[in-house]
Amino acid sequence: MEKTKWLEKAAQAILDADEAAAQDIAEKSLAAGMDPLEMINEGFAAGIRKMGDLFDRGEVFLPGLVVASDAMMAAVKILEQALPKDKQDQKMGVIVIGTVEGDIHDIGKGIIVTMLSVHGYEVHDLGRDVPIENFVTKAKEVNADVVGSSAMMTTTQLGQKKLEEALKAAGLRNKVITMVGGAVATDHWAKRIGADFYGESPQDTLEKLKERLN
Amino acid sequence: MNAKERIMRVLRHQKPDRMPCFGANSTVTYDQMEKVQAFWPEAHENGEAMARQALAAYSVLGFDAVRIPFSQTFEAEALGCKIKPGGSEGIPGIDSPPPYSIDDTPVFPYDFLSRGRIPELLRAVRILKNETDDAVPIVGGIIGPFTIAGALLETVPLLKASFKTPEKIRPFLEVGEKAGTALGRALIDEGADIIACEDMTASPALIAPDTYRDFELAYQKRQFDAISVPKILHICGNVDQIVEWMGKTGADIVSIEPKANCKLAREKCGPDIILMGGVDTVTTLLLKDTDTVKQECQKTIADGIQILAPGCAIAPGTPTENLLAMIEVAKAH
Numbered sequence: 001m002e003k004t005k006w007l008e009k010a011a012q013a014i015l016d017a018d019e020a021a022a023q024d025i026a027e028k029s030l031a032a033g034m035d036p037l038e039m040i041n042e043g044f045a046a047g048i049r050k051m052g053d054l055f056d057r058g059e060v061f062l063p064g065l066v067v068a069s070d071a072m073m074a075a076v077k078i079l080e081q082a083l084p085k086d087k088q089d090q091k092m093g094v095i096v097i098g099t100v101e102g103d104i105h106d107i108g109k110g111i112i113v114t115m116l117s118v119h120g121y122e123v124h125d126l127g128r129d130v131p132i133e134n135f136v137t138k139a140k141e142v143n144a145d146v147v148g149s150s151a152m153m154t155t156t157q158l159g160q161k162k163l164e165e166a167l168k169a170a171g172l173r174n175k176v177i178t179m180v181g182g183a184v185a186t187d188h189w190a191k192r193i194g195a196d197f198y199g200e201s202p203q204d205t206l207e208k209l210k211e212r213l214n
Numbered sequence: 215m216n217a218k219e220r221i222m223r224v225l226r227h228q229k230p231d232r233m234p235c236f237g238a239n240s241t242v243t244y245d246q247m248e249k250v251q252a253f254w255p256e257a258h259e260n261g262e263a264m265a266r267q268a269l270a271a272y273s274v275l276g277f278d279a280v281r282i283p284f285s286q287t288f289e290a291e292a293l294g295c296k297i298k299p300g301g302s303e304g305i306p307g308i309d310s311p312p313p314y315s316i317d318d319t320p321v322f323p324y325d326f327l328s329r330g331r332i333p334e335l336l337r338a339v340r341i342l343k344n345e346t347d348d349a350v351p352i353v354g355g356i357i358g359p360f361t362i363a364g365a366l367l368e369t370v371p372l373l374k375a376s377f378k379t380p381e382k383i384r385p386f387l388e389v390g391e392k393a394g395t396a397l398g399r400a401l402i403d404e405g406a407d408i409i410a411c412e413d414m415t416a417s418p419a420l421i422a423p424d425t426y427r428d429f430e431l432a433y434q435k436r437q438f439d440a441i442s443v444p445k446i447l448h449i450c451g452n453v454d455q456i457v458e459w460m461g462k463t464g465a466d467i468v469s470i471e472p473k474a475n476c477k478l479a480r481e482k483c484g485p486d487i488i489l490m491g492g493v494d495t496v497t498t499l500l501l502k503d504t505d506t507v508k509q510e511c512q513k514t515i516a517d518g519i520q521i522l523a524p525g526c527a528i529a530p531g532t533p534t535e536n537l538l539a540m541i542e543v544a545k546a547h
Binding site: 058061062063064066067070107110129156157158183184186188189192 | 298304369370373374376377378418419420421422423425450451455496497501529531
């Protein structure tokens, strides 16, 4: 099978949110001698970008995007093992991310973690219900470039503001880019608390991050 | 005209003396806790503290109804979910692991109403009934089927199942519906005048609108059919894509956030549905001043809101003057 066919099939498996098909294509493409990095970037990632666009346009909904990003992760896992060691270590930036304390919502953040990982970022996912000090400790430990926080509830959103303050107090605020997301976050909110930007969707986050890291 | 007459007139599509204002969701703040000397976590666990705190909506804010409870955990706890305490500043949440996975068959326990903190919640309604002398409506809160299903399975597995194997979610919606209905009827028996159903997880921010139409709608209808008093349906976020079906559940009042399009809601739901909502809870009520609150109230009233309310549960740090500003606007309409 020719190269463009492999890439198309990879993208289609993600659009179909079909994890078994994505894994199967990843394995077979390697056996056929395809470049794993090309399969990730121009095949599977093209599929998830398209899903992201459809999500932004309201044609695909969160459940579809979650299942598609699972399929993406499964395929990437197979392909990454086939990458040469130096390629595996090349990272776009180091990101620490989590849902703030008191908030157990994990979904939006889970998708962002997948998207950032497959686009070459080193992502440290602290999970959900994360105490503010854990963001700071982890950011120091891994020498983070970016700290992202998610809040889904009006009652927990203030955690994002506390995080800004805690990063300042720890002397890290000038060293990291901060991004906020979640159902209750907005551009206005990001400005108000002094975060660098609000990521409205996976696509939006990737673009804004690229702008600021370059 | 007392608060109850005012709201009942709106529900009968008659003109009240002025616009009513109250929360479909929790309106408790730290400030009110101090004023009525009832605090968290007691007010999530003890009927007396709960009643005292609920009463603050009327006695401190001047709102037209009192509302209990202040968290979304009562049904879930009684169905076997682990509760994560919220301490003195936060609301209790649901902890992992969830009691079920998607291939399990969930059980509705025969002694549901005597489980967890439900007896205390019911006691709070009895106390409120005595205290309010039937002049202030008591709003009893229940949780919608999809949101309870999300507690039983955790939200992510539920969402994935709604996409991959949607038929498997039905038994969970079924138990969720039974739980909310049983609680709603018990609240009415104790004196609740209105039932408010919060169904956060049924928002298009989380599930596909088709899933709402093809799965959730039937359970919501069944629930509202079984509840004799006026019903509020509250779903968070931008509900434009499902608001038409929200209006077909049997709800008397549809409660929406400012993110949703109020004019569209009127167009889709028709004239019989009462629309409730008004002010964004974080960007405005928590963070802005009274002038901005008033402006936002005026705008939503112009867009067709008939009961002024915070768009969702308010953040507990919300300043009292911003809530008083809402009632001030209501009094002028």
